Amino acid sequence: MIIPIRCWTCGRPLGHLWEPFRNRVLAGEDPGKVLDDLHVTRYCCRRTLLAHVELINQVLPYGLIEK
Template identity: 80%
Template sequence: MIVPIRCWTCGRPLGHLWEPFRQRVLKSENPEKVLDDLGVTRYCCRRTLLAHIELIDQVLEYSRIETE
């Protein structure tokens, strides 16, 4: 849903790396190179960023309360 603030396994802060990672990958950069440049070396942290799917916009559509 929302990018994890910390790695699920080791607890390293990752939230601040999501935007730069996402922007560079959307510009067709190699994700492996981007993670190396950002200093993400642990495989658990790499997995957390690589496997993340942003679903918050889709979930928000269903959480609005309509008033009559």
């Protein structure tokens, strides 16, 4: 849903890397090279960023309460 602030396995902070990673990948760069440029070397951290799926826009309508 929302990008994890820290890696689930090692605890390294990752939240600040999501926007640069997403923008560069959407611009057409190779995800592996982007992660290398951002100095994300641990495979657990790479997995967290690569496997993240943004579902917040799909779930958000179900959380709205109308009176």
